Amino acid sequence: MAVKKYQTEFAGKPLSVEIGRFGGQANGVCVVQYGETTVMVNATMSAQLKAVDYMPLQVEYEEKYYAAGKIKGSKWIKREGRPTEDAILTSRLIDRAIRPRFNHNIRNEIQVIATVLSFDGINDPDMPALFGASLALMISDIPFNGPIAGLRVGRVDGKLILNPTYQERATSDFDIVVAGTAGKINMIEAGAKIVPEKDMTGAITAGFEAFKGLIELQEKIAAEIGKKKKELAVFTQDAELANVVRSFSEVKLQAALYAPGKAKSEFYEGLGQIKEELMTEIKLKYKETDDLDKKLDEAGSIYEEEIDRIVHKNIIEEEKRPDGRKMDELRALSAETAILPRTHGSGLFNRGTTQALSILTLGAPGMEQWLESMEVDLTKKRFFHHYGFPPYSVGEVGRLGATGRREIGHGYLAERSLEPIIPDKADFPYTIRLVSEILSSNGSSSMASVCGSSLALMDGGVPIKAPAAGIAMGLMMDSKGEKYKILTDIQGPEDHHGDMDLKVAGTAEGVTGMQMDVKIEGITPQIVAETLAQALKARLEILKVITTAIGTHRQDLSPHAPRVQTIKINPAKIGALIGPGGKNINGIIEQTGAEIDIEDDGSVFVTSVTAEGMDKALKLIKQMTYEPEPGDEFDGTVVKILDFGAFVEILPGIDGLVHVSEMSNERVNHPSDIVKPGQKVHVWVKNIDDQGRLNLTMKERKNA
DSSP states (O other): OOOEEEEEEETTEEEEEEESSSOOSSSEEEEEEETTEEEEEEEEEEEEEOSOSSOOEEEEEEOOGGGGTOOOOOSSOOSOOSOOHHHHHHHHHHHHHHGGGSOTTOOEEEEEEEEEEEOOSSSOTHHHHHHHHHHHHHHSSSOOOOOOEEEEEEEETTEEEESOOHHHHHTOSEEEEEEEOSSOEEEEEEEEEEEOHHHHHHHHHHHHHHTHHHHHHHHHHHHHHOOOOOOOOOOOOOHHHHHHHHHHHHHHHHHHHSOTTOOHHHHHHHHHHHHHHHHHHHHHHTTTOSOHHHHHHHHHHHHHHHHHHHHHHHHHHHOOOTTOOOTTOOOOEEEEEOOSSSSSEEEEEEETTEEEEEEEEEEOGGGOEEEOOSSSOSEEEOEEEEEEOOGGGGTOOOOOOSOOHHHHHHHHHHHHHHGGGSOOTTTOOOEEEEEEEEEEOSSOHHHHHHHHHHHHHHHTTOOOSSOOEEEEEEEEEOTTSOOEEEEESOOHHHHHHOSEEEEEEEOSSOEEEEEEEESSSOBOHHHHHHHHHHHHHHHHHHHHHHHHHOSSOOSSOOTTSOEEEEEEOOGGGHHHHHOGGGHHHHHHHHHHOOEEEEOTTSEEEEEESSHHHHHHHHHHHHHHTOOOOTTOEEEEEEEEEETTEEEEEEETTEEEEEEGGGSOSSOOSOGGGTOOTTOEEEEEEEEEOTTOOEEEEOSOOTTO
16 A cells, blocks of 8 residues: 555644555554654454454553653663553543444454554644544444544633643643544543633533544545445344343333332342343243344343333433432432541542542652653652442452553542642642542442542541532433433433433532543533533532531541641752761651651651651751851850861851850950860851851850
């Protein structure tokens, strides 16, 4: 294939696509360059079907250190290892945007790999990777109902910016990624600094309108060089079997699905019992057939579709939800604090049968997490939220192992939603770790984590800017895309069979975090606006429950939490404080048991679990970094005698000269007539010369 190049400009920066020079074994491959950030995307599909009951799609995003001209900082390992959390989150972002555009009856394995080849330090590779993933699929022979595209939207000084640079993002009011087709939005990922819903909707709409140019470019390229799509052997429904399943299960499902008051376990046991009865019926009806196992598998899929159809129909036509709630009604809420005795703060949040226990730990500034990636040099992170989802939370038995992508994604969404309420380091210098343990899950455990974490932060005495809460919103839309109903606080079949999952978190004043996925083509900006408005009503109700449990942060930290005090020293004194080989600072740590962290601007953070250790450490630091001023008095020690005077040490490592004429109001022939080495004398600073040398006097002060 001849090398083909396409060039355009997008959001004020050059965008180019090259096809035919790299790769060739994958079903589709393209290289996308935005600015000087370059990403190669390969899309591959297996020839054989996989024996699974879902579409086996895998998306990987690979950061390469060479792309940024770096060698990994680890002393022992120089090769890229497991993906960073940022890489995992980008993989999920691409996956969530392209997955709805496949026929979900496909059983061939599909893999999309985006590899960052060059990184200019200005343009984030994730948006070129998203564009490239869609384009690679479009020009391949893999069946794909694209194209899709996406971009990032920021706002600096009141002005919307498309695909802002890293520098612009640092000062932006929000960081929104919006993706979709030419007609609908199908994925949103956002963080915001407490921004009103209308501003978020406006930015999302602006992004949606802007990325349509990227759709047109893909359509042009695919029309010119795209391969003919393969005709796959996909699952097709047996009409006769479908009628059997529906006739048998419809009445039973109506009774089982709409039984308000049942516990989650009873609810699913009821659905499971109907399915078992259905399988028995199928075995009897088709016992003479050669493909009974296939019939049973297909009947199970049709059974799930029947649940989907009933839930959709009843909500859209009658506003009838399985648990009897109104469209905008929350499940029962409760909130508690001070759950655990020895932790620094804890909160328990319940919404229906979803329960999150969040625990706060406060640490010294030196406990900050060091991060290294292709995109950034070693940097520090002082606030982090971790999310745990054990199998017992959904009543299952499962293997405990490494943190999965879902847990990383949910933990990050909650962390991003909480970050805007965390106090600045200057006001609260602690390293802050939150862990949300999901003890029971039935819809939106990530948003329950935001609520539980707000409780834990306030319980721990962290002076947050305002409590935050989150809620998951759903959507049921008819097959024509004309009628729809927006649901507040989705759970169970609404979550599993719904068409949208939009999670939004924030304070009473505005949004801090947002994430949306769909199972349909997408939704319009108008539906986004309606959903955010309905979510705000729910969020305010949740915040009322949270603030009833604890109105504001406690005034005192837990007695088990360390105390941190900050003092400022002259940056020129940092070397003196550290000492040769760290001798001075290590001596303070050994004497006091305190932790000491120093920053380049002269900020010194002292962390101690005891008041005595704190006081002693502060005293020693002040002594070592002391900058004398005329008039300061000391009880010093004579350390050296010369013919013209004596040197007196006023503080460890700091001494000054007492000239012989300053030893007495009477005439002194020689300093040794007045003082001896090791003698304690009372002195005060007379002046400091141009070279910073101290001139001391032993004479009584005239104003004394």
